[in-house]
Amino acid sequence: MTISPHSAPVDAGALLNFSPKRESLLPPGANSSRHLKWRQIPRHVIHRVRLAASLLGNRASVDAEWCESVCLAPPGDPSFNIQKALLLPNNLHLHSPLFYHSPSNTTILIIGTNSPAMSNSTLLASPDTYFGIYNELSKYNVHLNVFERLWAVSFSLIGLVVYRNANHDHHRVGMPT
Amino acid sequence: MNNDVLATGILSFVMHEAVYFGRSLPWIIIGYIPYFQKYKIQGQKIPTAQEQWNCAKLVLISHFTVELPQIWLFHPMAKYFGMDTGVPFPAWTTMAMQIAIFFVVEDTWHYWMHRAMHWGPLYKSIHKIHHQYSAPFGLAAEYASPIEVMVLGMGTVFAPIAWVCITGQLHILTMYIWIVLRLFQAIDAHSGYEFPWSLHHFLPFWAGAEHHDVHHERFIGNYSSSFRWWDYVMDTESGPEAAKARRDRKALKEAKKAQ
DSSP: OOOOTTOOSSTHHHHOOOOHHHHTTSOTTOOTTTTOBGGGSOHHHHHHHTOOEEEESTTOOOBHHHHIIIIIOOTTOTTOOHHHHHHSTTOGGGTOTTTOOOOTTOEEEEOOOOOGGGTTSSOOOOOOSHHHHHHHHHHHOTTSOHHHHHHHHHHHHTTHHHHHHHTTGGGOOOOOO | OOOHHHHHHHHHHHHHHHHHHHHHHHHHHHTTOGGGGGGBTTTTOOOOHHHHHHHHHHHHHHIIIIIHHHHHHHHHHHHHTTOBOOSSOOOHHHHHHHHHHHHHHHHHHHHHHHHHHTSHHHHHHTGGGGGGOSSOOGGGGGOSOHHHHHHHHHHHHHHHHHHHHHHOOOBHHHHHHHHHHHHHHHHHHTSOBOOTTOGGGTSTTBOHHHHHHHHHHHSSSOOOSSBSHHHHHTTOOOSHHHHHHHHHHHHHHHHHHHO
16 A cells, blocks of 8 residues: 655555455545545554544544645655644645535644654654643643543544544545545 | 444443432432431332342343443444534533423423323333332332333434434534433432422423322323423323312313303
Protein backbone atom coordinates (compact mmCIF):
# COMPACT_ATOMS: atom_id res chain seq x y z
CA MET A 1 0.00 0.00 0.00
CA THR A 2 1.41 3.31 -0.98
CA ILE A 3 0.85 6.62 0.59
CA SER A 4 0.50 9.97 -1.03
CA PRO A 5 3.53 12.01 -2.11
CA HIS A 6 3.26 13.87 1.17
CA SER A 7 4.13 10.77 3.07
CA ALA A 8 6.92 10.96 5.55
CA PRO A 9 9.79 8.53 5.37
CA VAL A 10 8.26 6.22 7.91
CA ASP A 11 6.80 2.80 7.52
CA ALA A 12 3.35 4.22 7.57
CA GLY A 13 2.42 2.34 4.45
CA ALA A 14 3.04 -0.91 6.22
CA LEU A 15 1.13 0.29 9.22
CA LEU A 16 -1.96 1.14 7.31
CA ASN A 17 -3.72 -2.14 7.30
CA PHE A 18 -6.62 -1.88 4.95
CA SER A 19 -9.64 -4.04 5.32
CA PRO A 20 -10.41 -5.69 2.00
CA LYS A 21 -14.09 -5.59 2.77
CA ARG A 22 -14.06 -1.87 3.36
CA GLU A 23 -11.80 -1.24 0.45
CA SER A 24 -14.24 -2.92 -1.85
CA LEU A 25 -16.73 -0.23 -0.93
CA LEU A 26 -14.60 2.44 -2.51
CA PRO A 27 -15.84 4.06 -5.71
CA PRO A 28 -14.68 2.37 -8.90
CA GLY A 29 -11.28 3.59 -9.90
CA ALA A 30 -10.66 5.30 -6.60
CA ASN A 31 -7.20 5.30 -5.22
CA SER A 32 -7.66 3.49 -2.01
CA SER A 33 -4.88 5.26 -0.21
CA ARG A 34 -6.52 8.56 -0.96
CA HIS A 35 -9.91 7.31 0.11
CA LEU A 36 -8.80 5.70 3.27
CA LYS A 37 -11.37 6.13 5.97
CA TRP A 38 -10.27 6.97 9.43
CA ARG A 39 -11.68 3.81 10.83
CA GLN A 40 -9.67 1.72 8.47
CA ILE A 41 -6.58 2.54 10.43
CA PRO A 42 -6.59 0.00 13.21
CA ARG A 43 -6.38 1.39 16.66
CA HIS A 44 -2.97 -0.05 17.35
CA VAL A 45 -1.66 1.76 14.32
CA ILE A 46 -2.95 5.00 15.69
CA HIS A 47 -1.11 4.29 18.87
CA ARG A 48 2.08 3.36 17.12
CA VAL A 49 2.12 6.37 14.93
CA ARG A 50 0.75 8.33 17.81
CA LEU A 51 -1.60 9.89 15.47
CA ALA A 52 -4.33 10.93 17.75
CA ALA A 53 -6.10 13.60 15.94
CA SER A 54 -9.76 12.95 15.77
CA LEU A 55 -12.38 14.93 14.10
CA LEU A 56 -15.48 15.26 16.19
CA GLY A 57 -18.68 16.85 15.19
CA ASN A 58 -21.95 16.05 13.63
CA ARG A 59 -21.80 14.40 10.30
CA ALA A 60 -18.15 14.99 9.76
CA SER A 61 -15.96 12.64 7.87
CA VAL A 62 -12.29 12.04 7.66
CA ASP A 63 -10.48 10.45 4.83
CA ALA A 64 -7.03 9.85 3.52
CA GLU A 65 -6.38 13.36 2.40
CA TRP A 66 -6.65 14.76 5.85
CA CYS A 67 -5.21 11.76 7.54
CA GLU A 68 -2.07 11.91 5.46
CA SER A 69 -1.73 15.58 6.05
CA VAL A 70 -2.03 15.28 9.73
CA CYS A 71 -0.02 12.27 10.54
CA LEU A 72 2.39 11.88 7.71
CA ALA A 73 3.18 15.24 6.24
CA PRO A 74 6.87 15.98 6.64
CA PRO A 75 7.99 18.96 8.64
CA GLY A 76 8.09 22.07 6.60
CA ASP A 77 5.59 20.89 4.05
CA PRO A 78 3.94 24.11 2.95
CA SER A 79 0.59 22.45 2.63
CA PHE A 80 0.65 21.38 6.21
CA ASN A 81 0.09 23.67 9.11
CA ILE A 82 -1.36 21.66 11.91
CA GLN A 83 -1.02 24.42 14.42
CA LYS A 84 -3.11 26.65 12.26
CA ALA A 85 -5.66 23.92 11.89
CA LEU A 86 -5.80 23.53 15.61
CA LEU A 87 -6.32 27.16 16.22
CA LEU A 88 -8.91 27.34 13.51
CA PRO A 89 -10.78 24.11 13.99
CA ASN A 90 -13.50 24.95 11.55
CA ASN A 91 -11.12 25.81 8.76
CA LEU A 92 -10.63 22.30 7.56
CA HIS A 93 -10.67 23.53 4.03
CA LEU A 94 -7.15 24.72 4.63
CA HIS A 95 -6.04 21.14 4.39
CA SER A 96 -8.86 19.35 2.76
CA PRO A 97 -10.76 21.51 0.38
CA LEU A 98 -11.91 18.62 -1.65
CA PHE A 99 -13.94 16.48 0.57
CA TYR A 100 -15.33 18.32 3.48
CA HIS A 101 -18.75 19.21 4.40
CA SER A 102 -17.55 20.78 7.59
CA PRO A 103 -20.29 21.66 10.06
CA SER A 104 -19.90 24.73 12.19
CA ASN A 105 -19.49 22.70 15.33
CA THR A 106 -16.70 20.56 14.02
CA THR A 107 -13.93 20.19 16.51
CA ILE A 108 -10.47 18.84 16.03
CA LEU A 109 -9.04 16.95 18.93
CA ILE A 110 -5.31 16.61 18.94
CA ILE A 111 -4.11 14.08 21.40
CA GLY A 112 -0.49 13.86 20.44
CA THR A 113 1.98 12.47 18.05
CA ASN A 114 5.41 10.98 18.05
CA SER A 115 5.56 10.29 14.41
CA PRO A 116 9.06 10.99 13.05
CA ALA A 117 7.34 13.06 10.45
CA MET A 118 5.94 15.23 13.15
CA SER A 119 8.95 15.40 15.35
CA ASN A 120 9.55 19.06 14.62
CA SER A 121 5.96 20.03 14.82
CA THR A 122 4.31 21.80 17.66
CA LEU A 123 2.85 18.57 18.92
CA LEU A 124 5.74 16.98 20.66
CA ALA A 125 3.87 15.69 23.66
CA SER A 126 3.06 12.02 23.45
CA PRO A 127 0.84 11.21 26.37
CA ASP A 128 0.37 7.60 27.29
CA THR A 129 -1.99 7.89 30.19
CA TYR A 130 -5.61 8.85 30.30
CA PHE A 131 -4.91 12.18 31.94
CA GLY A 132 -1.85 12.71 29.78
CA ILE A 133 -4.14 12.52 26.80
CA TYR A 134 -6.59 14.73 28.63
CA ASN A 135 -3.96 17.39 29.25
CA GLU A 136 -2.75 17.31 25.71
CA LEU A 137 -6.24 17.52 24.37
CA SER A 138 -7.04 20.40 26.69
CA LYS A 139 -4.27 22.52 25.24
CA TYR A 140 -5.92 22.66 21.87
CA ASN A 141 -9.56 22.42 22.77
CA VAL A 142 -10.10 25.22 25.19
CA HIS A 143 -13.68 25.65 24.07
CA LEU A 144 -14.65 22.27 25.54
CA ASN A 145 -15.68 22.05 29.16
CA VAL A 146 -14.22 19.50 31.57
CA PHE A 147 -16.98 16.95 31.00
CA GLU A 148 -16.64 17.21 27.25
CA ARG A 149 -12.90 16.72 27.47
CA LEU A 150 -13.27 13.68 29.72
CA TRP A 151 -15.90 12.34 27.38
CA ALA A 152 -13.74 12.93 24.30
CA VAL A 153 -10.71 11.20 25.81
CA SER A 154 -12.78 8.25 26.99
CA PHE A 155 -14.53 7.80 23.71
CA SER A 156 -11.43 8.24 21.61
CA LEU A 157 -9.72 5.58 23.70
CA ILE A 158 -12.38 3.03 22.88
CA GLY A 159 -12.52 4.05 19.26
CA LEU A 160 -16.02 5.44 19.19
CA VAL A 161 -15.01 8.68 17.61
CA VAL A 162 -13.33 6.75 14.89
CA TYR A 163 -16.46 4.77 14.33
CA ARG A 164 -18.67 7.77 14.13
CA ASN A 165 -16.55 9.60 11.68
CA ALA A 166 -16.20 6.66 9.40
CA ASN A 167 -19.93 6.17 9.29
CA HIS A 168 -20.82 9.58 8.05
CA ASP A 169 -18.83 9.63 4.89
CA HIS A 170 -22.06 9.90 2.93
CA HIS A 171 -22.06 13.53 3.95
CA ARG A 172 -18.92 14.15 2.03
CA VAL A 173 -19.61 16.56 -0.76
CA GLY A 174 -16.67 15.88 -3.01
CA MET A 175 -13.94 13.38 -3.65
CA PRO A 176 -10.25 13.95 -4.04
CA THR A 177 -9.29 14.09 -7.63
CA MET B 1 -11.10 -1.74 22.99
CA ASN B 2 -11.91 -0.89 19.41
CA ASN B 3 -15.42 -2.17 19.22
CA ASP B 4 -17.98 0.51 19.75
CA VAL B 5 -20.95 -1.84 19.93
CA LEU B 6 -19.24 -3.91 22.58
CA ALA B 7 -18.05 -0.84 24.47
CA THR B 8 -21.35 0.99 24.55
CA GLY B 9 -23.26 -2.23 25.13
CA ILE B 10 -21.24 -2.96 28.25
CA LEU B 11 -21.25 0.68 29.34
CA SER B 12 -25.00 1.08 28.88
CA PHE B 13 -25.88 -2.19 30.57
CA VAL B 14 -23.59 -1.54 33.54
CA MET B 15 -25.06 1.93 33.85
CA HIS B 16 -28.58 0.49 33.74
CA GLU B 17 -27.83 -2.05 36.45
CA ALA B 18 -26.04 0.48 38.64
CA VAL B 19 -28.89 2.95 38.38
CA TYR B 20 -31.61 0.37 38.83
CA PHE B 21 -30.21 -1.29 41.93
CA GLY B 22 -28.58 1.92 43.17
CA ARG B 23 -31.89 3.73 43.06
CA SER B 24 -33.73 0.79 44.65
CA LEU B 25 -31.32 0.65 47.56
CA PRO B 26 -32.56 3.79 49.37
CA TRP B 27 -36.11 2.41 49.23
CA ILE B 28 -34.92 -0.86 50.76
CA ILE B 29 -33.16 1.04 53.54
CA ILE B 30 -36.12 3.33 54.13
CA GLY B 31 -38.24 0.23 54.67
CA TYR B 32 -36.21 -0.53 57.80
CA ILE B 33 -36.40 3.00 59.26
CA PRO B 34 -39.49 3.47 61.44
CA TYR B 35 -39.55 7.22 60.85
CA PHE B 36 -40.59 6.72 57.23
CA GLN B 37 -43.40 4.33 58.09
CA LYS B 38 -45.87 7.23 58.21
CA TYR B 39 -45.20 7.92 54.55
CA LYS B 40 -45.87 4.37 53.39
CA ILE B 41 -48.99 4.39 51.24
CA GLN B 42 -50.05 0.87 52.17
CA GLY B 43 -48.57 0.98 55.63
CA GLN B 44 -49.51 -2.53 56.62
CA LYS B 45 -47.68 -4.14 53.75
CA ILE B 46 -43.92 -4.00 54.20
CA PRO B 47 -41.99 -6.32 51.86
CA THR B 48 -39.87 -8.88 53.63
CA ALA B 49 -36.20 -9.39 52.84
CA GLN B 50 -37.05 -12.74 51.24
CA GLU B 51 -39.64 -11.11 49.00
CA GLN B 52 -37.17 -8.48 47.91
CA TRP B 53 -34.50 -11.09 47.22
CA ASN B 54 -36.89 -13.18 45.15
CA CYS B 55 -37.89 -10.07 43.27
CA ALA B 56 -34.26 -9.09 42.62
CA LYS B 57 -33.50 -12.54 41.20
CA LEU B 58 -36.30 -12.41 38.65
CA VAL B 59 -35.43 -8.85 37.77
CA LEU B 60 -31.83 -9.86 37.11
CA ILE B 61 -32.92 -12.71 34.86
CA SER B 62 -35.14 -10.33 32.97
CA HIS B 63 -32.35 -7.80 32.64
CA PHE B 64 -29.95 -10.32 31.18
CA THR B 65 -32.39 -12.06 28.88
CA VAL B 66 -34.53 -9.21 27.63
CA GLU B 67 -33.05 -5.83 28.42
CA LEU B 68 -29.46 -6.66 27.58
CA PRO B 69 -30.26 -7.45 23.93
CA GLN B 70 -32.39 -4.32 23.70
CA ILE B 71 -29.62 -2.20 25.17
CA TRP B 72 -27.06 -3.90 22.96
CA LEU B 73 -29.05 -3.32 19.80
CA PHE B 74 -29.89 0.26 20.61
CA HIS B 75 -26.48 1.70 19.83
CA PRO B 76 -26.00 0.36 16.29
CA MET B 77 -29.61 1.17 15.45
CA ALA B 78 -29.34 4.71 16.74
CA LYS B 79 -25.96 5.15 15.07
CA TYR B 80 -27.47 4.03 11.82
CA PHE B 81 -30.00 6.83 12.07
CA GLY B 82 -27.35 9.40 12.99
CA MET B 83 -26.96 9.44 16.78
CA ASP B 84 -24.04 11.62 17.82
CA THR B 85 -21.36 10.54 20.30
CA GLY B 86 -18.95 13.43 19.94
CA VAL B 87 -18.23 16.76 21.53
CA PRO B 88 -19.24 19.43 22.17
CA PHE B 89 -22.39 18.22 23.86
CA PRO B 90 -25.75 19.55 22.79
CA ALA B 91 -27.13 22.53 24.69
CA TRP B 92 -28.90 21.54 27.91
CA THR B 93 -32.08 23.10 26.55
CA THR B 94 -31.93 20.77 23.56
CA MET B 95 -31.44 17.76 25.78
CA ALA B 96 -34.24 18.86 28.12
CA MET B 97 -36.63 19.36 25.23
CA GLN B 98 -35.83 15.96 23.74
CA ILE B 99 -36.14 14.20 27.07
CA ALA B 100 -39.49 15.89 27.73
CA ILE B 101 -40.71 14.60 24.37
CA PHE B 102 -39.46 11.10 25.19
CA PHE B 103 -41.35 11.21 28.47
CA VAL B 104 -44.58 12.18 26.71
CA VAL B 105 -44.19 9.57 23.98
CA GLU B 106 -43.21 6.84 26.43
CA ASP B 107 -46.12 7.70 28.69
CA THR B 108 -48.53 7.39 25.78
CA TRP B 109 -47.06 4.07 24.71
CA HIS B 110 -47.09 2.83 28.29
CA TYR B 111 -50.70 3.87 28.86
CA TRP B 112 -52.08 1.95 25.92
CA MET B 113 -49.84 -1.10 26.21
CA HIS B 114 -50.36 -1.30 29.94
CA ARG B 115 -54.10 -0.93 29.50
CA ALA B 116 -54.02 -3.70 26.91
CA MET B 117 -52.12 -5.86 29.39
CA HIS B 118 -55.11 -5.65 31.68
CA TRP B 119 -57.29 -7.32 29.09
CA GLY B 120 -58.15 -10.76 30.50
CA PRO B 121 -56.03 -13.13 28.40
CA LEU B 122 -53.02 -10.81 28.36
CA TYR B 123 -53.34 -10.16 32.04
CA LYS B 124 -53.39 -13.84 32.90
CA SER B 125 -50.58 -14.82 30.59
CA ILE B 126 -48.27 -11.79 30.90
CA HIS B 127 -49.09 -8.98 33.28
CA LYS B 128 -50.17 -10.97 36.33
CA ILE B 129 -46.55 -11.45 37.40
CA HIS B 130 -46.07 -7.72 37.82
CA HIS B 131 -49.11 -7.58 40.07
CA GLN B 132 -47.79 -10.22 42.43
CA TYR B 133 -47.03 -7.42 44.85
CA SER B 134 -50.19 -5.44 45.60
CA ALA B 135 -48.05 -3.07 47.64
CA PRO B 136 -45.12 -2.40 45.33
CA PHE B 137 -41.59 -1.53 46.34
CA GLY B 138 -38.71 0.01 44.38
CA LEU B 139 -37.09 -3.22 43.23
CA ALA B 140 -40.41 -4.43 41.82
CA ALA B 141 -40.44 -1.75 39.11
CA GLU B 142 -39.21 -4.22 36.51
CA TYR B 143 -40.51 -7.35 38.19
CA ALA B 144 -42.50 -8.59 35.23
CA SER B 145 -42.79 -11.15 32.51
CA PRO B 146 -39.96 -10.90 29.97
CA ILE B 147 -42.60 -10.25 27.33
CA GLU B 148 -43.94 -7.32 29.32
CA VAL B 149 -40.46 -5.95 29.89
CA MET B 150 -39.83 -6.13 26.18
CA VAL B 151 -43.16 -4.58 25.13
CA LEU B 152 -43.18 -1.77 27.67
CA GLY B 153 -39.44 -1.23 27.24
CA MET B 154 -40.05 -0.42 23.59
CA GLY B 155 -41.56 2.88 24.66
CA THR B 156 -38.31 3.79 26.35
CA VAL B 157 -35.97 2.59 23.63
CA PHE B 158 -37.88 3.28 20.45
CA ALA B 159 -38.97 6.81 21.30
CA PRO B 160 -35.38 8.08 20.96
CA ILE B 161 -34.79 5.89 17.91
CA ALA B 162 -37.89 7.28 16.22
CA TRP B 163 -36.79 10.76 17.18
CA VAL B 164 -33.31 10.43 15.73
CA CYS B 165 -34.75 8.72 12.66
CA ILE B 166 -37.04 11.69 12.02
CA THR B 167 -34.87 14.60 13.11
CA GLY B 168 -31.34 13.20 12.90
CA GLN B 169 -30.62 14.93 16.18
CA LEU B 170 -29.78 12.85 19.21
CA HIS B 171 -26.70 12.67 21.36
CA ILE B 172 -25.89 9.51 23.26
CA LEU B 173 -25.55 11.59 26.43
CA THR B 174 -29.18 12.66 26.04
CA MET B 175 -30.08 9.01 25.75
CA TYR B 176 -28.18 8.14 28.92
CA ILE B 177 -29.83 10.92 30.88
CA TRP B 178 -33.22 9.84 29.55
CA ILE B 179 -32.63 6.23 30.64
CA VAL B 180 -31.52 7.34 34.10
CA LEU B 181 -34.56 9.58 34.55
CA ARG B 182 -36.91 6.92 33.23
CA LEU B 183 -35.46 4.39 35.67
CA PHE B 184 -35.81 6.88 38.51
CA GLN B 185 -39.43 7.46 37.50
CA ALA B 186 -40.26 3.76 37.33
CA ILE B 187 -38.55 2.86 40.60
CA ASP B 188 -39.94 5.84 42.49
CA ALA B 189 -43.44 5.13 41.18
CA HIS B 190 -43.14 1.64 42.68
CA SER B 191 -41.54 2.80 45.91
CA GLY B 192 -44.77 2.71 47.87
CA TYR B 193 -43.96 5.99 49.63
CA GLU B 194 -45.79 9.27 49.30
CA PHE B 195 -44.01 12.30 50.77
CA PRO B 196 -45.11 15.90 51.21
CA TRP B 197 -42.21 16.76 48.92
CA SER B 198 -43.12 14.26 46.20
CA LEU B 199 -42.92 15.73 42.72
CA HIS B 200 -46.64 15.55 41.94
CA HIS B 201 -47.30 18.15 44.64
CA PHE B 202 -45.36 20.60 42.50
CA LEU B 203 -46.23 19.18 39.09
CA PRO B 204 -49.89 18.16 39.40
CA PHE B 205 -49.79 16.15 36.18
CA TRP B 206 -46.85 14.03 37.36
CA ALA B 207 -48.01 10.55 38.35
CA GLY B 208 -45.57 9.39 41.01
CA ALA B 209 -45.97 6.70 43.63
CA GLU B 210 -49.37 7.88 44.81
CA HIS B 211 -50.80 7.32 41.34
CA HIS B 212 -49.21 3.94 40.67
CA ASP B 213 -49.63 2.48 44.11
CA VAL B 214 -53.40 2.70 43.72
CA HIS B 215 -53.09 0.77 40.48
CA HIS B 216 -51.29 -2.07 42.27
CA GLU B 217 -53.73 -1.99 45.16
CA ARG B 218 -56.88 -2.06 43.03
CA PHE B 219 -55.57 -3.83 39.91
CA ILE B 220 -57.46 -1.45 37.67
CA GLY B 221 -57.11 2.12 36.38
CA ASN B 222 -54.13 4.49 36.56
CA TYR B 223 -52.35 2.87 33.63
CA SER B 224 -49.96 5.70 32.81
CA SER B 225 -46.31 5.70 33.78
CA SER B 226 -45.18 9.32 34.15
CA PHE B 227 -48.18 11.59 33.78
CA ARG B 228 -51.82 11.65 34.79
CA TRP B 229 -53.41 13.12 31.71
CA TRP B 230 -54.15 9.93 29.78
CA ASP B 231 -56.02 8.42 32.71
CA TYR B 232 -57.89 11.69 33.16
CA VAL B 233 -58.84 12.02 29.52
CA MET B 234 -59.77 8.35 29.12
CA ASP B 235 -61.57 8.26 32.44
CA THR B 236 -59.49 5.42 33.80
CA GLU B 237 -58.39 7.10 37.02
CA SER B 238 -58.38 4.79 39.99
CA GLY B 239 -58.95 5.27 43.69
CA PRO B 240 -61.80 6.36 45.93
CA GLU B 241 -61.71 9.99 44.80
CA ALA B 242 -61.90 9.04 41.15
CA ALA B 243 -64.70 6.56 41.90
CA LYS B 244 -66.64 9.26 43.76
CA ALA B 245 -66.14 11.75 40.91
CA ARG B 246 -67.37 9.12 38.50
CA ARG B 247 -70.46 8.43 40.64
CA ASP B 248 -71.17 12.15 40.92
CA ARG B 249 -70.92 12.61 37.19
CA LYS B 250 -73.24 9.69 36.62
CA ALA B 251 -75.76 11.03 39.13
CA LEU B 252 -75.66 14.46 37.53
CA LYS B 253 -76.20 12.95 34.14
CA GLU B 254 -79.19 10.95 35.35
CA ALA B 255 -80.63 13.99 37.08
CA LYS B 256 -80.39 15.96 33.87
CA LYS B 257 -82.04 13.14 32.01
CA ALA B 258 -84.88 13.03 34.52
CA GLN B 259 -85.51 16.74 34.10
